Amino acid sequence: MRIDDHPVLGPLEERKQITIIVDGEPLKVFEGEMIAAALIANGKQYLRKTVKSHSPRGIYCGIGRCTDCVMTVDGVPNVRTCITEVQDGMVIETQLGYGTWKQEKHQ
Amino acid sequence: MIEREIVVIGAGPAGLSAALEAARSGASVLIIDENHRPGGQLFKQIHKFFGSHEHRAGVRGIDIGTQLIEDASHLDIEVWLDSEVCGIFHEREVWVVRSRELSVTVKAKSIIIATGAVENAVNFTGWTLPGVMGAGAAQTMINIHRVLPGKKVLMIGSGNVGVIVSYQLLQAGADVKAVVEAAGRLGGYGVHTAKVRRAGVPFYTRTTVLEARGNDHVSEAVIVSLDDAWKPIPGTEKVLDVDTICIAAGLTPLVELAFAAGCRKVYSPVLGGMVPWHDASMRTNVPSLYIAGDVSGVEEASTAMEEGRLAGLSAAYSLRYIEKDEYDSRFNDALRRIDSLRSGMFGEKRRIAKHAIINHI
Amino acid sequence: MKEIQQELKVCGAPSLDELHASPCYQLPPQDRRALAAVIECVEGIPCNPCETSCPQNAITVGEEITALPVVNLEACTGCGICVAACPGLAIYLKKYLFKDDRAYIAFPFEYLPLPKEGETVTMVNRLGESVCEGTVLRVVKIKKMDRTAVIHCSYPNRFYEEVVSIRRLSL
Ligand SMILES: Cc1cc2nc3c(=O)[nH]c(=O)nc-3n(C[C@H](O)[C@H](O)[C@H](O)COP(=O)(O)OP(=O)(O)OC[C@H]3O[C@@H](n4cnc5c(N)ncnc54)[C@H](O)[C@@H]3O)c2cc1C
């Protein structure tokens, strides 16, 4: 959920909408925001599954320190989504385990 | 290898203040931060600060941050963002990774480490579930990214970060169901707990979280009372309907760079654990290395700024940018300001702990 | 240094006994005509914007900024500048005699939505419990107060001391 208005920070400023692809589905998000923030704003809290137990993980530190929020972004696994900005057309996938490089998968 | 006079690592309140003070003294300064924006934790601090006029009391953290950056833009300060310092070699060489393709080594005359701190974790059954996060993470989400991580929150820990973030979650439109504290006393300033309490949020002392439940996401939390030996008392479990659990269990100084560079370790539980030894001028045992802010012991943004000033001033003085008289007078002013922040029933403990570090042989 | 405040450190808010024992807390006497500042800052934190913001010099902290603030009721005009200046949101204005059997309070408020003038609101005590209904008289949000609104309400004066704020409207 986005915080549209705030007693101290004021109303959310106008931002340009762009589209990212999340697990194959297009999603409208705002330019300049972090991937994890955009996903959480749209109700997606669970960003990856662990290697062995396949248990779900979401953000933990929110500042790029813990790596709990990693996803596969444009074919590159283990990208910390809490500190990576969305780009128009970016392809984002919920990551299983260590993930795989997209290039290898397609070869 | 490129050369610079003073390199500051970390552009939080401590690093920015250090850079400003050094540049005002005439030194040329390079400040490096791994983030896309300078400011460190300051831009999540939307509350008005304590202190007196000279500490910029009554001004919100975000506005102090904006002012620091504005001031820096008028001085001889070079800023590298999105750049991570990955090592300090031979006491003077700073290795910086600037992008996936580029790393640079900068040779400095003096280095000021102001890397801040990280939040401590607490583990309990279910703590890895999405929806369990650091209080600072929630603060970052609401105040920087303007996204609510959840509507119904349980806060673990009643120190200042726990109560400030609880208040800010309420301001952002969330409902804080409870603040639990394992100790018998609440940790944060009474004025902070009082404003959270009158907003209807209950505090539970001698209580901890036992379990986070849910499938792909937190859907409830179990809290439990603790006995005098800090053991859960069976039968006192309570289930709370929450979708988010925030952990505010203190901070640990981000000391890896300093220790790898040869700084001596001193243990200070009050200030967050192992910290680099330093003297009153913020200089470490490695003569070219200074530290400031949370990395030298976790306190608050206002003390971080004063320590930054001390470090920046001392580094500039060691490079002979200012005369002794001027140094002494500016240094003593900063010391006086910092001492007044480290007073009263909260500050006193930190002042004693700081002195113990400085006097540690 | 004063004894540790127990209720404050367990419930989060000071009890009336703790407040009465603190030199900073002075409830304006019931026969006073003008509003006066009431401060609930009992711990000696290093902070003094209440003192420096007051145009009447009616609040004293002193050289040692951890000293507790004390209001000089003679000098206080009830202007309310300190209410928004206090970083701890620990000051409000009160008077017992507003109209008939109603008391008056003006307190800091940093939540949305803001109440509207004339609206009936729920007044709360220090524990956030509902005490009675009140009426919003004024909502002041000016640049000088830096995004802290000050809400003025009237409420039954038998709850004079108990009431400190209103219930958030988003609830
Ligand atoms: C998440 C969080 C929330 C907090 N909230 C509050 C609060 O609400 N109120 C309060 O009083 N105190 C709060 N604190 C406590 C904190 O002590 C201070 O507010 C203050 O920000 C400390 O300043 P600093 O400059 O030392 O560190 P920081 O503000 O943390 O700045 C350090 C900077 O250095 C950067 N950095 C670290 N390592 C490297 C590297 N290797 N290379 C490049 N850059 C690097 C970091 O990314 C960061 O930008 C919070 C702390 C944290 C961690």
Ligand code: FES
């Ligand atoms: S949430 Fe910790 S790195 Fe992203």
